Amino acid sequence: MSDMTTETSGTETPGITAKAEQSGLAKRWELLIVVAITLIFLFLVPAFISGFRLGLLGRFLSLAIVALGIDLIWGFTGLLSLGHGIFFALGGYAIAMNLQLNTLPEGAIPDFFSLYGVSQLPWFWQPCYSSGFSPVAIFLIPSIIAGLLGYLVFRNRIRGVYFSILTQAALVVFFNFFNGQQKLINGTNGLKTNTTELFGMSVGGNVMQFYFYCATVVFLALAYLLCRWLTSGRFGRMLIAIRDDENRVRFSGYDPTAFKVLVFAVSGGIAGIAGALYTVQSGIVSPQYMSIAFSIEMVIWVAVGGRASLVGAIVGALVVNWGKTLLSEQYPDIWLFFQGALFLIVVTVLPDGIIGWFRYRAKDDLRSLFGKPPVVATYPRLEVDETVRQEADLYGKTQPVDPTTSTAPIKSGENS
């Protein structure tokens, strides 16, 4: 055994530079593809589908943005949040409050206040007069709240299901707060945006709705790139490391709390943007955005698409919501059966979601459907295992395997 510490500065590992170039090229290609898809959605898709369907698509795409946020914390970091409705709704409220005030003449207050005998605008509405405040608030306020909540929870090493339960409880609290405060925020009725105006145009009008659709597509692409950047480099590996073994991370000298707080805050901010875009496209924000069921639904989008896969999150959100629209139009009373079954199926049969299935199991499953046995693989791979190579040299056998099929697929399962 040679000394590890002296050798570390020695041999140059072959292929490092080549690999770096390769990954740089792959990144450029990926960026190109993202831009291409964005352009297709911006210019081609609106030409082919009706305004109503386009509105639906815009809403689904904004839900796909939340799914990205959920994937970031659940798929990669292993934190299952059941409270993302909070951040989604906060984003929605932030933009709705601004739109309401923007539409009114100077000094007037929204109509609903008069119903409850309130004549003065509550203090937290004041900053919403400024049109510079809202665009910042829709992601800043949710991420600050997420960061704060995350800090209080992660600091005490509360994780796993306890974290999930606490986020759910926080959701109930926020729901109660918004639902109960008629005098401050119009309570259970929520705030309407489709009767308001922006830049002199009606927010509910066709032109404005088309702009919002375009904004959603662009924000989805940006959110994707942000998440991709966060999860691809060292930071992303750190997130997976936290998911796999948080204590090991701690004993390696990292402070997982800081990483978790940051990623939770980012995820909350993304949800806030999504909430704002969804609000302006559906015309209303109400405490229902913070219902328990909606927040868990967000999780299932990611699960259906495939955890720890950003494309999966987007695909999952689109597929589930599109299916929901179709099915609940056809069979309104049994949609819940389908949804319940979806939860069960995803968890038991498709733990890696659609993308994960394609990546790891599609080949074997299709083979077994036609009654053929699965392809087996070995570890270590036969073509790199020293013993096998030595024996091959000794006995003069040729290398027996096809390198494309010999690596065992490994599930990116979650370790909770």
Added chain:
Amino acid sequence: MTAAATQSSSQSSPAQAPPLLDIKDVTVSFDGFKAINGLNFQVGDRGLRVIIGPNGAGKTTFLDVITGKVQPTEGKALFKGKDIKSMPEHAIARLGIGRKFQTPRVYLNLTPRENLELSCNRVKTVWHTLFKPTPKAEARTVGGLLQTIGLTANAHTPAALPSLVEKQWLEIGMLVAQSPDLLLVDEPVAGLTDEETERTGDLLLSLAESHGVIVIEHDMEFVRQIAQQNKVTVLHEGSVLCEGTMDEIQNDPRVIKVYLGDPDAI
């Protein structure tokens, strides 16, 4: 192997400089049960120290105290002269204490190379991890480590696949990559074959030439292999029973009594 030379240097150092790790009268009690009871312990900045003791002697709790997982109820734990009693684990790790767990704990969904790179990272803040790419020098270090632990060929398959011994070594590699001053190794050979055990022993001895190493072990054959001229500490019921070379320990009547029972009683 130059373990003897290492040993002499570590024996001469305590006189001049403060010891690397200094445990003073530490007591840890869980609801009245004293897992560690008035423990005193010191190691120098180089060389290997083996800790043995029967089950329940407080060996793992002892490591927990040093790494900050458990806070001592009483007493002081000094590392490089600093009190680490109330520091969080990651701060202690950054000070220079690395720990290997009893069962290998590596990040199963990352490749061995990524595992090592995370440990190798010098500046472990969020900011740095997010915005700075892995420096060339670190990539080289990782490449060398991969070769040493024999995982170069499998550097790019997830670490869930390697065998137990490869994971044990990968974890030791991660410790080295962290470049701590003190390595704590908890039962590194549990479940390994004789040949693997011997190779692991050699690895630990070579590490002890430049680091302080504390090994906790049950396997007496292995202890004999790595102890050589190094000191062995016997823990019993939460405090040090005796310290000395392997030969001294083996002939100490107290140790025999603890391990085999009271000869008079038989």
Added chain:
Amino acid sequence: MNTLITTLFNGVSIGTVLLIVALGLAIVFGLMGVINLAHGELMMLGAYTTYVVQNGFKTYLGTESQGLYIWAAIPLSFVVAALVGLALERGVIRFLYGRPLETLLATWGVSLILRQFVRSVSWGMVGGLLAFCGLFFGGKWLLGKSARIPSYRQNLVTTGLFLLSGAIAWFVGSNINNDPQLARPWFSARNVDVTAPGWLQGSIRVTAGIQFPASRLFIIVLTLLCLLGVYLFLQKSAWGLRIRSVTQNRDMSACLGIPTAQVDAVTFALGSGLAGVAGFAVTLLGSVGPNLGVNYIVDAFMVVVVGGVGNLLGSVIAALGIGIVTYLLGSGTMVRLLGGADGGAVVSFFDFFATTSMAKVMVFALIILFLQVRPAGLFPPKGRSAEV
């Protein structure tokens, strides 16, 4: 003095409702570590069982037997919920042990299905379900007995069988549904009311100024009995011993010959049955609807988390504490104690939280604060087994 006693009583009364709901959860979550989001729906099933039993008594035994139905309803709601829980454990949860987050999602799916089930259950649906279960499981059993299928063809065969029996069941169900009498949903989505027996509707006068509603008192007594029963079961019975041993060390218990799978099933059924009893209890307080469970489930989880997982005493204290604090805040008692509506900033602060929903907000904030001091609850699990 009267205020104090009334406050205490009302607080304890809220606390015991929480406790009886959380008791089953404390067993399922606390002892087994299973997050069962369908717990509230098991409760709902217990409540609907009570409703059915009451109607049955009214129809077949006449109105004079009204007061007696609860003696049948309590055990029956336990049994129904326990059986559904057993099916849930055997059918879904046992495949997901060690994967708590997946369990959480799967049980949420089950809860959605159960909620929709009580909304739309009809004879046609029941017929279809029975046909499906008979065909699918019967078919699997037959195939397992007679035909030798290689393992990699199992999927194909199961899928085929599933589709086939599904189609037949659909046909059977829709045929039954052709008869409008049979197609009518049993309960529909509307809330139903359970009338409490006469002797539970009044109040019991303690002194001149203090009256306790009888139904509240009954719930307190019922909770105490359940608590006592669970305690005795866990501490004195053979199964209780097995449950405790599996909780402490599953592998060791398995090595010693304890059938851990059966223990899991029994534990889960017990917890579910208690949810059923809780469902009975809440019928005394209000109407029964498909969404009954959702209102309680989060509070019940909070009770278990604050009490410390795996500790019944902790749950008891937490439930009573949360109950009393909720009542103090929510009923405005805090405001009155501090001297009325015009007492400065402190009073107006408490006045802001003096509704039921705002009290919840405050209580949650207090729970978060509490967890900063004691992250693992009042009675944290101890020793190495507590490490994750």
